[in-house]
Amino acid sequence: MTYPQEYIEFLVHFHGNRDYFECHEILEEYWKRTDLDHKQSIWVGFIQLAVAQYHYRRGNLKGAFKTLQKSLQIFLLDQAAVSRLGIDHAALTQQLKELLQKIEQHQSYESICLPILSYDLRKKCMQRSRELNMVWGSRSDVSDSALVHRHKERDRTQVIEERNLAIKKRQIKETNSEKKE
Template sequence: MRDTPLHQFYNMLIIEQDYFECHEIMEDAWKMKDNFTKFDKEVFLVLVATAEYHYRRGNTVGAKRSYIRALNLYQAHSFNLNSIGLKESFIDLIKQRIDDIDVIPFKPLLYPITDTVFNALFEASDFDSSAKFDKYLKSIHVTDIKTVDRHRLRDRSDVIEERLQALNRKKRD
């Protein structure tokens, strides 16, 4: 599992808490599939990362919308959460997150990850025991502005240039 998009996703989700990058990693993995649809498990993970990103930034309306979309996707297609590294109890956590979002300030979730995901993250860490690593996972709370506001602070010059070129092509045609 190590160095797979799923491993990278969980590293960013749990350890780095860079939810914007989580979204990018999983969206890329999803679009690399031969036949991808908006009903795939990867979309579920993108929605969870998006919800966490919005919630941390105080956009509870956007967060709630993304959590609900993730939950609806899961309920409509009831895919195996274990296949994407989560235990079934994660669904109850999302439901609780939705219920509490307007009254409880953001705090990173303690994701109920499978042993496979935990072990892959642990093996990539510098910890000498899984117990110390587990304790560390429960204590992480990233608050630096560079991570929290990544979408606002990132370099978008290539996107802006591409849009300008497309607009110029459209004007010529």
């Protein structure tokens, strides 16, 4: 089976340096290119899983719980896609249900490893981890503020520019609609 490189990179960061923000960024770009119109895409499920882990590690239990529920729903809807991606569907859904319970009980964050069944996928991920000097399966360094609070340190210039452009387009559209009336 051939896996998208972005998926491999997602798994490497998820299991290596535990940079869940980077996991989100990598897979979101892939999803936008390949399956944007599908909000229940398997890629969205993995993106939400990374976001849930990010929130959980930061102590945002409400955000973690809500996002993880959405992720689990997608995985439950598309068992075949999860399996095609080399993941043990039954073990994953059980793992996420247990994680939801931990969050609900306000238990401390702990890194998780996804139940990868595919030997080929695991081999590719571990090789890529070595290339990036990451240790596969290592625990998250919760004392690393730059990792834990990464969203606060990112450059939001492009996001702000896109938002302002969308506002201008909407204003022009509204002005044109008013002129027609």
